[in-house]
Amino acid sequence: MEIGHKIKQLRVQKGLTLEELASRSELTKGFLSQMERNLTSPSIATLNDILEALGTTLAEFFKEEKQEQLVFHKKDFFMDERGQYTVHWIVPNTQKNEMEPILIELPPGGESFQMNPHSGEEFGYVLEGSIMLDCGEERHTVHKGETFYLLGKTSHILKNDKKTKAKVLWISTPPLF
Template sequence: MTTKTTDRSHDLTDDIDVVGQRIRSFREEKGMSLRKLAEQSDLSVGFLSQVERGLSSIALSSLRAVAAALGRPMADFFAQPNSPEKEPEGVVFTLNRAAEHTERVVSGGRHYEMLSARVPGLVLEPMLVYIEPGGVKEEASSHAGEEFAYVIQGELSYEVAGVTHRLGVGDSLHLRSNTPHSLHNDTDELTVVVSVVTPRLF
C-alpha cells in the first residue's frame, strides 16, 4: 500500500488556526475568561492563549476537556465535513472517491484525514492518522466507545492499561476505549495508521 507524500504544511496551519479561532469564539460567546477556561479544563492560560492564536496545536485529550468546559461537541471545533452523496430513501451510506477533497484535522502533532462523510445513523469514525515523529507523549485517557488501529507505515507505541505495545507495519490493535490508553510515535520517521473509532470524534 502506498502513502501520499504531498506537502501538507499549508493545510496543517489552516486547521490549527480553525481550532484556535473556534475555541476563542465559543469562549467569548459564553462570556468566559481565558483564566476560567484554563481552570475548568485543567490547562494553563499560556498554552490556551497560544492555541487560540494558532501558535500551538492541541491534543484531542486536551480538546475534550476544553469542549466539556465550553459545553460544545468536539465536531464544533473543526471544519465542516464533506456532504454525503444522495442516497435512496432508507439507505444510509457514504462514498468517498480518491480524487475528491478529504476533510483534514490537525491536533497535537497528528494529522487526521477523514475517510467518511457525516451521515445520521453512522457511528464509526474511519480515518488515516499521520503521526509526526518526536511528538510529546500524552497522558493515558479513557472514554466511551472502541478504537481500532492498523499501522501501514512506520512504528507506533500504544499503551493500554499501563502496558506499552510496539506496533509495526501490518500490526493492529482493537480495544474498548474505557481502558486507559495512549499512543505515541517515538521514532524519527512519520507513522501512518488506519484508525476506526466510536463514537465519532469530529
C-alpha cells in the same frame, strides 16, 4: 420527478398488471398506460386513488429518499493539521454513524490526542512506520502491517518515537474523534 415512471415501478414491485391496477383504482387501462409513459398527468384525487390501490400514500410517494453514499473519494476527505499529528477525516459526517474511521499521521516524536475512557471499542491498523500504544499502565509497540483492538475502558494515546512518519487507520465506535 417522473410520476408515471415511479407509479409503474410501484405497480411492477407489487406484481400488478395494468388491468389489475385499473380495476383496483377504477380507472381505465389506457389512462394508466398513458400516465406511466408520462403522456398525461393525473389530478391529485386520481393520483391518491392510484396510490391507495398500490398500498401507499401521497406522503410516502413524494418523500425524497436520501441516497446513502457508499464510496468516498479523496475530494470528500478533509484534513486537520494539529500540533503533533494530522487527522484525515476519510468518511465525512460520521457522527451519525455507528463507527468513525480516521487516518492519523504522526511525525517523528509526534503523539495523538489522549483518548479518555469511554464505553466503545477501537481498532487500529498501522499503514506506515510503527507506533507506541500507551494504554493505561501498559505500553505496546505496533509495527507496519500490525493491528490493535481495545475496549475504551482505559485512557490511551498513540506515540511515534521513531525517526520516520507513522500512519494509522484508526476506527472508533461510537464516533469519538
